[in-house]
Amino acid sequence: MTVFGVAHIIQQRQDYENGIERSYRTEMVARVKLAEGVAPKASRHAVLRQEAHREELRHSISHGTRNTVILVAAGLLAGLLGALLLFAGLIATMRRPLEALVSAAGRLAAGDRSTRVEVGGPAETAALGTAFNEMAAELELEASERDRLDRMKDEFVLTASHELRSPLTSVQGFAELLMMDRESLSPRQVETVQIILDNCRHLVRLLNDLLDLARSDAGRLTIKPRPTQLTPLIEDVVRTMRAQTDADRQTLVERIDPQLPLVEVEPDRIRQILVNLVTNAHEYSPDEATIQVIARVADSVVQIDVTDNGPGIPAAQADHIFERFVRGDAGLTQRVGGTGLGLAISKSLVDLHGGTIEVDSVVGRGSTFTVRLPLAPPGAIESTAPSGPRALAEGQR
Amino acid sequence: MTTVLIADDSETILLLMRTRLELAGYEVETAADGQEVTELVDPDATDGPDILLLDAMMPRKSGIDALRELRAAGLETPALIVSAHQDPSDASAPQDLEISGYLTKPIDFDLLLETVAELTAKTG
Numbered sequence: 013m014t015v016f017g018v019a020h021i022i023q024q025r026q027d028y029e030n031g032i033e034r035s036y037r038t039e040m041v042a043r044v045k046l047a048e049g050v051a052p053k054a055s056r057h058a059v060l061r062q063e064a065h066r067e068e069l070r071h072s073i074s075h076g077t078r079n080t081v082i083l084v085a086a087g088l089l090a091g092l093l094g095a096l097l098l099f100a101g102l103i104a105t106m107r108r109p110l111e112a113l114v115s116a117a118g119r120l121a122a123g124d125r126s127t128r129v130e131v132g133g134p135a136e137t138a139a140l141g142t143a144f145n146e147m148a149a150e151l152e153l154e155a156s157e158r159d160r161l162d163r164m165k166d167e168f169v170l171t172a173s174h175e176l177r178s179p180l181t182s183v184q185g186f187a188e189l190l191m192m193d194r195e196s197l198s199p200r201q202v203e204t205v206q207i208i209l210d211n212c213r214h215l216v217r218l219l220n221d222l223l224d225l226a227r228s229d230a231g232r233l234t235i236k237p238r239p240t241q242l243t244p245l246i247e248d249v250v251r252t253m254r255a256q257t258d259a260d261r262q263t264l265v266e267r268i269d270p271q272l273p274l275v276e277v278e279p280d281r282i283r284q285i286l287v288n289l290v291t292n293a294h295e296y297s298p299d300e301a302t303i304q305v306i307a308r309v310a311d312s313v314v315q316i317d318v319t320d321n322g323p324g325i326p327a328a329q330a331d332h333i334f335e336r337f338v339r340g341d342a343g344l345t346q347r348v349g350g351t352g353l354g355l356a357i358s359k360s361l362v363d364l365h366g367g368t369i370e371v372d373s374v375v376g377r378g379s380t381f382t383v384r385l386p387l388a389p390p391g392a393i394e395s396t397a398p399s400g401p402r403a404l405a406e407g408q409r
Numbered sequence: 410m411t412t413v414l415i416a417d418d419s420e421t422i423l424l425l426m427r428t429r430l431e432l433a434g435y436e437v438e439t440a441a442d443g444q445e446v447t448e449l450v451d452p453d454a455t456d457g458p459d460i461l462l463l464d465a466m467m468p469r470k471s472g473i474d475a476l477r478e479l480r481a482a483g484l485e486t487p488a489l490i491v492s493a494h495q496d497p498s499d500a501s502a503p504q505d506l507e508i509s510g511y512l513t514k515p516i517d518f519d520l521l522l523e524t525v526a527e528l529t530a531k532t533g
Contacts (some may be wrong), residue, residue: 168523173491174493174494177493177513177514177515178419178422178493178514179421180514180515180516181425181516182419182421182422182425183421184515185422185426185429185515185516185518186425188518189425189428189429192432216515226453380524
């Protein structure tokens with residue numbers, strides 16, 4: 013229609029130009045005649061008539077063009093409207109299934125793997141819906157399979173860890189029994205039994221760590237925080253560890269801010285973290301090294317630094333130090349008996365408390381592990397709830 | 410002389426505990442599971458064991474179930490529970506059951522003997 017309109021305009025324009033040309037030619041002839049004095053009256057009349065004729069032509073062409081332009085515009089408008097209506101209809105039929113898909117995708121992303129959509133609408137949205145449902149079904153299957161395997165793994169670790177404890181009790185217990193009679197053993201035998209005992213302790217540590225990690229993975233590592241005074245706790249850890257550091261002529265000191273406020277923590281778990289950090293400092297540092305445990309208030313948290321002047325940790329290792337089974341180079345010492353799990357567990361525990369743990373180390377100068385713990389609510393008083401059976405059970409952490 | 414009744418389904422652990430307790434001067438009776446414990450202990454008798462040392466998990470009847478039965482029958486003898494569980498909450502150790510202590514495996518014998526000695530001193 014537009015093409016037809018434009019062609020029409022060109023044709024009209026050509027006709028108009030031909031008409032004007034013809035009119036000028038006729039007028040020219042009349043003017044020549046007038047100049048030669050041939051029929052002056054008729055010639056003058058012809059000139060005037062041609063001028064009027066051209067005026068008429070001009071008027072007609074502008075009128076005709078306008079009409080055609082209006083026609084073309086109307087055609088265009090009608091076409092656009094038609095297309096719009098068609099499009100709106102199409103959108104209306106696709107809109108509902110698409111909206112359903114969008115909200116279902118949101119639910120799926122949020123973790124509801126049982127979500128499905130009603131398949132419908134035009135072929136394309138129906139195909140999209142079918143594909144979505146198949147994908148969701150597959151995800152659901154994978155997720156349930158993964159959950160099942162995770163549960164199996166947790167169960168396995170828990171069971172294995174328990175089952176190993178009875179034979180371990182026997183091995184350790186009978187070795188201890190032998191040691192009670194050490195006067196009747198040769199020095200070589202005493203050394204042998206001591207190795208058995210050292211390895212038993214290592215196994216116990218490994219079992220406890222694995223159990224904590226399995227609990228952490230299963231979301232079953234829980235804490236019961238309560239307002240706690242850290243000073244006696246730190247002093248106790250330092251006292252316990254001193255036997256080991258003294259044996260290697262290492263210096264172990266604590267520097268505790270006397271104004272230390274109460275923190276909101278589970279004391280046994282903080283003890284576990286501190287024992288782990290001090291044990292690491294002891295095991296990785298050479299004889300005669302200095303280990304400091306410094307506690308102070310910093311920016312509305314309590315900050316505990318465990319600092320040593322040992323070999324330090326290269327930056328590449330420090331980046332992964334809180335991951336499982338990552339252990340620093342034994343370096344200068346042969347003491348290292350860790351499981352590679354201690355820091356991973358310490359981090360899980362600090363996270364559970366809403367605190368932070370980080371390491372700052374310079375190779376050749378030493379390392380500082382920093383734990384930040386939340387303060388107890390203002391006005392809280394230390395609850396001296398006995399740790400009850402747990403304290404008794406705390407023999408070898 | 411103080412008599413300790415120990416119950417564990419492992420003969421090796423029974424032997425180990427018997428040896429350590431006898432070396433420390435206690436008289437020892439043993440049971441292989443909770444069923445034997447309930448058969449051996451008469452809640453009304455005055456000449457029964459002075460201290461019970463029970464494994465939490467045993468076949469046939471657990472130490473916890475045996476103790477619950479005996480407590481229901483009126484037994485007041487102090488009891489220690491030994492468990493492979495690291496954490497009392499894992500062993501479903503009942504809060505209402507009267508237990509004098511909780512020990513984990515591997516057993517820390519210094520702690521065990523200390524606890525038994527304290528209970529002996531208390532009961533006379």
